[in-house]
Amino acid sequence: MRRTFRYLALIPAAGTGTRMGTAEGPKQYARLGVKTMLEHSIDAMLADGRIDQIFVIVAPADRQWPALAVDSDRVEFLPVGGASRAESVRNGLIAVAGRTGDDDRVLVHDAARPCLAEEQLARLIDEVGDDDRGGLLAVPLTDTLKRGEDGRVGATIARQGMWCAQTPQLFRVGSLRAALSTGPLDDVTDEASAIERSGNSPRLVPGSTTNIKVTTTEDLVLARAILAEQGRLE
Numbered sequence: 001m002r003r004t005f006r007y008l009a010l011i012p013a014a015g016t017g018t019r020m021g022t023a024e025g026p027k028q029y030a031r032l033g034v035k036t037m038l039e040h041s042i043d044a045m046l047a048d049g050r051i052d053q054i055f056v057i058v059a060p061a062d063r064q065w066p067a068l069a070v071d072s073d074r075v076e077f078l079p080v081g082g083a084s085r086a087e088s089v090r091n092g093l094i095a096v097a098g099r100t101g102d103d104d105r106v107l108v109h110d111a112a113r114p115c116l117a118e119e120q121l122a123r124l125i126d127e128v129g130d131d132d133r134g135g136l137l138a139v140p141l142t143d144t145l146k147r148g149e150d151g152r153v154g155a156t157i158a159r160q161g162m163w164c165a166q167t168p169q170l171f172r173v174g175s176l177r178a179a180l181s182t183g184p185l186d187d188v189t190d191e192a193s194a195i196e197r198s199g200n201s202p203r204l205v206p207g208s209t210t211n212i213k214v215t216t217t218e219d220l221v222l223a224r225a226i227l228a229e230q231g232r233l234e
Contacts, residue, residue, distance in 0.1 A: 006052045006104045007125065008096070008173070009045045012088040013038050013111035014059040014081020027214065028111040029064050032224055033233040037214060039068055040114030040227065045168075046072060047118040050125060051107065057081050057092040086188040090180035093173065102174025105129060108191050109168040112214045115226040116168070124170055124205050134171035135203030136192050137211065138163040165190055166207045175200070 013028045028038040035043075038056070045054050054074055058065050059081040080091040089108055093100075100106075107124070109116065120137060128135035141162040147155045169191045179194040188194045192202045210226050212219060227233040 005101065007048075007050050007107065007129070008100060008104055009051050009054040009107045009109060009168070010089060010092050011038075011041060011045065011054065011056045011109050011111050012081065012085050012092070013041075013056055013065075014062070014088045015085070015111070025064060026062075030214070030220060032114060032220065032227055035234065036068065037114045037223070038065075038111045039070060040232065041109060041111050041116070042070055042075060043232070044114065044116040044118075044121065045107070045109055046074060048121050048125060055092055055096060056111075057088045084185060084188075085190075086180060086185040086194065089191065090177070090185070093177040093180065097177070100173045102172065102177075104173045105170055106173050106176060107168040107170045108176075110213055113167055113211055114214065115223055115230070116211050117208065117230060120207055120211060121168065124168055124207075127205050128170045128203055131203055132172060132175070133200045133202055134169070134175065134192075134195060135205050136169035136190075137166040137207030138204045139166065139207050139209055140164075163204055165192060166211050166213075169202070171195055171202070 016026050029036045032040055042054060045051055056075065056077045058077055058079050060079045065077050078092055078095050080095050081088040082091050124137055141159045141164055145157040145159050146153050147157055171191060175195065176191055179198045195202055212222060214220060214223050224233060
């Protein structure tokens, strides 16, 4: 008998974007067409009707999110963001604990990945939804990988079996909440690393190089081009 559970999404958006200063403030509010990057990321998660609710985690002092044009009763903003991504995700899961079951699935998606395509999201849910160990979108590393030492090449690292992690990352609510509540968060760079620390091996689901993470102002140019190609740039 197939188990029943709900799909939820969580978008941590409490960062200050210190690596990319914009006129709009934190990078999640940078404009990509008429919409902000955060609005595009929310729209990407709204594209799959299987996701019941989307929780956007913002900083308690954030005064910009009320001006966003998000017209959906599936989206709720929670001002419980922390000092790091991991802390924001943990705080968000704690905040909705009374409205979620341990067996529900949560998809954590970067606010700075506005170009996620609907088919990539659907593939992740289709392939990982029933997997208790969860999984994430990722792309195999194709470039030659170098380790730098004092501005010079220290070594060439074999790229076989190496993947670049993306989001969304999908896990059981109970498993992810427990993984983020155990031990320090300093070395937790994504949800999968927290799950790995607890002894599980998430599934790698092939994603796309178009699902870029916007980190620099140059990335904004590329993101606009991808969104235009997808027909999502207004």
